[in-house]
Amino acid sequence: MNSTSTQFVSSRRMGMYDPIHQMGMWDESFKPNGNPSAPAALIIPVHASLDNQSEDTSHGSLDTPGKYEQGTSKRSDKVQRRLAQNREAARKSRLRKKAYVQQLEASRVKLMQLEQEVERARHQGLYTGAGVDSTYPGYGGSLNAGIVAFDMEYGHWIDEQNRQILELRAALNAHTSERELRVLVQSGLNHYSELFRMKAAASNADVFYVMTGMWRTPSERFFLWIGGFRPSELLKVLMPQLDTLTEQQWGWVCNLKQACQQAEDALKQGLDKLQNTLAEAVAGGHLGEGNYIPQVAAAMEKLEALVSFVKQADHLRQETLLQMSNNLTTRQAARGLLALGEYFQRLRALSSLWATRPREPA
Secondary structure, three states: OOOOOOOOOOHHHOOOOOOOOOOOOOOOOOOOOOOOOOOOOOOOOOOOOOOOOOOOOOOOOOOHHHHHHHHHHHHHHHHHHHHHHHHHHHHHHHHHHHHHHHHHHHHHHHHHHHHHHHHHHHHHOOOOOOOOOOOOHHHOOOOOHHHHHHHHHHHHHHHHHHHHHHHHHHHHHOOOOHHHHHHHHHHHHHHHHHHHHHHHHHHHHOHHHHHOOOOOOHHHHHOOEOOEOOHHHHHHHHHHHOOOOOHHHHHHHHHHHHHHHHHHHHHHHHHHHHHHHHHHHHOOOOOOOOOOHHHHHHHHHHHOHHHHHHHHHHHHHHHHHHHHHHHOOHHHHHHHHHHHHHHHHHHHHHHHHHHOOOOOOO
16 A cells, blocks of 8 residues: 655745645545436428329239339338337437426425525524524524525435444444445445535535534534544544554555645645735725725625635545545445544534533522
């Protein structure tokens, strides 16, 4: 097993608030494939007519009716084949149209459900979901539909993760075959990939909501790093939970941890520069005049770079999980995903216990 060698962009080369264009770490993974279906073929009906021919009894011969019938039979067979082809093409076109209409209908129903949830939340003045802090200012007045949708999806994501944890635990205890374990591991990796996709969409809707971890429980927010877990710290938590590592695997883990720390430092330095630049932009001009529109407008342009930092941090998290699965055995990778899921379960349980702890009367 070869050690992972990594190069990183020097912090001196980073723009003031430009995103880090290349981490130099790993190739991107989990990109969706596939194109929409090609449009249905046009169906051109074929209409054939046979000319009526009269027999000239005075000049006719005994061979003429036979030749006429043979030619008519050939033309009739050709017409029938074309008609059959057209009927088959029409049938396939109807099936494609039916599938497309069903997909549109399902999307419409999902959109209506989301609109109903948003409307209910507006009447209530807040939306409480999986780990959401109702004191977040965005929930006091107008609601961000993108954030409400993310919070609903994240609640479903947590339910699915809990189910996958039960499956992994049962499979490891039952000494399931490598093939079945590999399926569970891939399913777990795809599940985290879906979370990163959801977060990218939520960041475009409200990057501060994702950055501050308002969608997580308080205990999870205590360990938050750019909207998620810090990969190098997570490696320290997971490694003792795995089966015995070989010397070569330990070397690879050390290299991976060092690579993660370098990437985390590069992102932190970029964020520090962005923070300083934003502070200078907001404080530009003379404070106390009461006119701050130009300064705020200038800061807004620079603030858009914050979304790219969240996406790059998630890319680092995703690639760390992928590298772990590629360089560990299937059973080790399964134990790692199980330990990762239970770690976050314990943090959420800690938040629940803390919120319901006995308090002395004031």
